Structure formats: structure tokens, C-alpha cells
Amino acid sequence: MQAEHGAARSVHVVDDEAMVRRSLTLLLQAAGIEARSYGSGEDFLRAAENGLPFGCVLLDIRMPGMDGLAVLRAMAARGLQLPVVVVTAHGDVPLAVEAMKAGACDFIEKPYAGATILRAVEAALGRGDEALERAREATEAAARLATLTPRETEVLQGLVAGRQNKVIALDLGLSPRTVEIHRANVMAKLRAGSLSEAVRIALAAGLPPAPPAARRGG
Structure with missing residues (x-):
């Protein structure tokens, strides 16, 4: 207790x-x-x-x-x-x-x-x-994280992993424009004024890491 x-x-x-x-x-x-x-x-x-x-x-x-x-x-x-x-x-x-x-x-x-x-x-x-x-x-961060949709959470995981929008789009099978929209929603829902603040909130809430990036042929 x-x-x-x-x-x-x-x-x-x-x-x-x-x-x-x-x-x-x-x-x-x-x-x-x-x-x-x-x-x-x-x-x-x-x-x-x-x-x-x-x-x-x-x-x-x-x-x-x-x-x-x-x-x-x-x-x-x-x-x-x-x-x-x-x-x-x-x-x-x-x-x-x-x-x-x-x-x-x-x-x-x-x-x-x-x-x-x-x-x-x-x-x-x-x-x-x-x-x-x-x-x-941690409690406040978890509450904010809970407002995200599953797709927004995936976008946030990609951001925390340091991936660019175009890489997140490829990993999730989305268009870069759609990722930009999700990213804007994530920032608004987390009430984060910067990417670093969004990352800090995600880490405080214990956000699981993103899956490995998709393999891309060359």
C-alpha cells in the first residue's frame, strides 16, 4: 500500500x-x-x-x-x-x-x-x-496518452523512436500528409508545445517502444 x-x-x-x-x-x-x-x-x-x-x-x-x-x-x-x-x-x-x-x-x-x-x-x-x-x-502523462487513438499512438511511437514523418508513413502504410494530421492531433491532445515535450510526456507515461521500422528494398 x-x-x-x-x-x-x-x-x-x-x-x-x-x-x-x-x-x-x-x-x-x-x-x-x-x-x-x-x-x-x-x-x-x-x-x-x-x-x-x-x-x-x-x-x-x-x-x-x-x-x-x-x-x-x-x-x-x-x-x-x-x-x-x-x-x-x-x-x-x-x-x-x-x-x-x-x-x-x-x-x-x-x-x-x-x-x-x-x-x-x-x-x-x-x-x-x-x-x-x-x-x-506520470499520472498526468498517462491521462493525456489515453486520449490518443490507436493510430495516433503509433505515430507518437514513431516520433519517440526518432523517425521522420515519411518513414512513419511508410511503416504504417499511410500517406505523409495523413501522418502530419495525426502528428498535429497528437501534439494538441498531449498539450505539447514542441516535439521534445511530446517525447517527455510519452516517456513519463511509459509508452511502449515502436516496432522495428519496415525493411525497404533499394
Whole structure:
């Protein structure tokens, strides 16, 4: 289940030590950041089942029961797309590297300064904002792509492949003039002011590649 894509951003503090959760929550709230805390990886994942405000996760790597690595893997399996900053004990760099391989965007070693936590959180929230923007762009691009007819989609595939109108016409068995008309319709429906913008929209929407160009004898 994905996090809710709203305007609010939260930091989800996952740590088995109550004092750590409290100090991190107070630190974040003093910086004007909403913070929610969870005493175990299991608690965090249960909360995620009902949807979480978008933001980032401060995740302790060493916890009884489900440790941080297991939480990261469970997040990936469930499609829970939140940037994660892993908190590790001194000397746990190999574990931190494993965490980054599992999807964490950063790690912090204990003991840490409050300023270090806040910098890492701001960077992670920035990554989250970028991911949200990419998701919004992909959704909008897919909606525009859905307005194209099958033939217009084929013309767009040819354009994305870098083919000229006359080549697309030959591949599709159309006249160059007909391809020009379809191309104009594609640009209008995608609300693209240039070919490069049309290509960007097509790529954002995950447009499948065009079939190979037709073989032409010489």
C-alpha cells in the first residue's frame, strides 16, 4: 500500500527505545516537522496498512523482532514508497550499506547531533517531494496518452523512436500528409508545445517502444 500523497509531510520514527522516540519526536516538532513514532517495525507496517501521510522514515537498524533491514524489504514488497534514513550504531557501516542496497536513501551513525538528523530528514523529504512530482507527472502523462487513438499512438511511437514523418508513413502504410494530421492531433491532445515535450510526456507515461521500422528494398 502506498503512502497518501497529500500536502502534509511527516517523519515516521521507528525505534524500539521509548526515550529515543521521544527525543527525536521533540526535535522534529521543534523544527516544525510533524512526527509520528512507532515502537517496532511491526507497529509501523501495521499503521501503513491504513495509509500514512507522505514524508520519510527514520528507521533504527537494530531492533528486536523485525529489524530495520526486514522493515525495508517489507516496504519494498508492499510498494510503500517512502524515503528511509537508517539509524545505525557506530561500527554498523556494513549493515548500513546493506540497508542502502535494500532501498534506504541515507544512514546516520549513533551518537548523532540534532542538526545531523534534521539535515538528513530535510534531504529525505526533498527526495520524497521529487518522487511525488514524478508520480504526478506520470499520472498526468498517462491521462493525456489515453486520449490518443490507436493510430495516433503509433505515430507518437514513431516520433519517440526518432523517425521522420515519411518513414512513419511508410511503416504504417499511410500517406505523409495523413501522418502530419495525426502528428498535429497528437501534439494538441498531449498539450505539447514542441516535439521534445511530446517525447517527455510519452516517456513519463511509459509508452511502449515502436516496432522495428519496415525493411525497404533499394
